[in-house]
Amino acid sequence: MSVHVPFTDLAAMTREVRPAIDQGWAQLLERSAFIGGEAVVEFEEAWAEYCGAPHAIGVANGTDSLQLTLMALGIGPGDEVIVPTNTFVATAEAVVLAGATPRFADVSPQTLLLTSADFEAAITNRTRAVIVVHLYGQMPDMDSLGRAADRAGVVIIEDAAQAHGATWRGRPAGSMGRAGSFSFYPGKNLGAFGDAGAVVTADADLANRIRSVRDHGRMAGSHYRHELIGTNSRLDAIQAVVLNAKLARLDEWNEARRSIMMRYRAAFASSPVRLVEDTPGGQGVYHLAVARVPQRTRIQQHLATQGIQSSIHYPIPCHRQDPYLRFADGRLPVSEAAASEILSLPIFPHMRDDQITQVCDAVLEAVSAAEVHVA
Numbered sequence: 344m345s346v347h348v349p350f351t352d353l354a355a356m357t358r359e360v361r362p363a364i365d366q367g368w369a370q371l372l373e374r375s376a377f378i379g380g381e382a383v384v385e386f387e388e389a390w391a392e393y394c395g396a397p398h399a400i401g402v403a404n405g406t407d408s409l410q411l412t413l414m415a416l417g418i419g420p421g422d423e424v425i426v427p428t429n430t431f432v433a434t435a436e437a438v439v440l441a442g443a444t445p446r447f448a449d450v451s452p453q454t455l456l457l458t459s460a461d462f463e464a465a466i467t468n469r470t471r472a473v474i475v476v477h478l479y480g481q482m483p484d485m486d487s488l489g490r491a492a493d494r495a496g497v498v499i500i501e502d503a504a505q506a507h508g509a510t511w512r513g514r515p516a517g518s519m520g521r522a523g524s525f526s527f528y529p530g531k532n533l534g535a536f537g538d539a540g541a542v543v544t545a546d547a548d549l550a551n552r553i554r555s556v557r558d559h560g561r562m563a564g565s566h567y568r569h570e571l572i573g574t575n576s577r578l579d580a581i582q583a584v585v586l587n588a589k590l591a592r593l594d595e596w597n598e599a600r601r602s603i604m605m606r607y608r609a610a611f612a613s614s615p616v617r618l619v620e621d622t623p624g625g626q627g628v629y630h631l632a633v634a635r636v637p638q639r640t641r642i643q644q645h646l647a648t649q650g651i652q653s654s655i656h657y658p659i660p661c662h663r664q665d666p667y668l669r670f671a672d673g674r675l676p677v678s679e680a681a682a683s684e685i686l687s688l689p690i691f692p693h694m695r696d697d698q699i700t701q702v703c704d705a706v707l708e709a710v711s712a713a714e715v716h717v718a
């Protein structure tokens with residue numbers, strides 16, 4: 344079956360930025376400075392400004408950006424970090440890699456994001472931090488989470504891997520916690536041509552420690568003195584060139600995603616398809632268009648027969664994944680129920696009008712066929 348509507352279209356984005364990247368790479372090859380250097384500094388400055396944060400530190404990927412942040416905050420063995428179970432496994436993985444213990448929290452049935460009540464229910468006297476995940480490109484109620492974290496004396500780290508450019512009451516994702524973590528995996532709203540990531544923060548000391556930890560714990564200005572135990576997690580200059588070129592398009596591409604989501608909302612308004620709700624006060628960037636549907640397998644199969652790709656983010660909540668069972672502490676019913684109903688529909692900046700219509704029609708057809716089947 345040929346694909347009429349792919350899940351995403353990276354090649355269309357690449358075509359748009361190719362001239363700028365060709366030029367940037369030509370200069371880079373001429374200089375042959377592949378680690379650090381001008382392109383990385385240029386991107387770090389631009390990304391900090393875009394996120395409304397004084398510092399950005401480029402790293403190798405989004406998992407490292409979380410792990411390095413935890414390490415630089417001194418969070419490790421004996422400490423607990425609260426993580427919503429409805430997230431990509433890397434959020435919890437980074438906590439374990441830092442030597443700390445993830446404590447899983449449930450999410451809101453409307454947004455599938457962490458709420459202050461879910462967060463507070465997971466707090467213990469060992470809780471040092473909470474990783475607030477802006478899943479699907481949408482920020483949760485950061486005011487009530489901020490108040491709850493202050494009351495508990497717990498640090499907020501934002502996992503904004505899916506939320507480049509999202510805002511909460513006008514404040515950019517990544518700028519509201521002690522640190523904000525980003526992935527630039529190729530399929531993200533801002534994606535490199537391989538793995539890449541960054542941390543943004545207003546805390547200058549934390550920024551310096553992360554700069555050191557990403558580079559073998561080196562002391563600033565010295566090649567041979569190591570002040571911390573670190574790792575190798577630097578942002579490659581060839582990726583920084585790509586990110587600089589794509590950053591110039593990010594707002595336009597996010598706007599395109601928003602208008603596709605509006606089409607989906609209008610099309611499914613009076614159907615049993617329930618798109619994950621926006622948080623009032625937040626402006627999302629729709630990395631994913633996630634709907635809760637009846638009879639998901641039948642619907643996904645129907646879409647496939649029409650040449651429409653779809654996916655699931657994520658079919659197994661973290662606390663139900665084998666290596667994380669030892670951290671699980673009871674049921675998290677909202678996430679468990681959602682995991683069997685959620686379906687991610689195609690959404691990408693270059694999606695054509697006729698492709699959007701095709702998805703809407705096919706989903707509605709599949710839903711009514713599924714309803715007949717139930718009856």
Ligand SMILES: Cc1ncc(COP(=O)(O)O)c(C=O)c1O
Pocket residue numbers: 404405406407430431433434476478502504505525526527528538539540
């Ligand atoms: C929510 C979330 N957190 C963390 C990550 C990890 O990022 P990376 O794949 O760049 O390590 C991802 C991306 O895959 C993600 O979606």
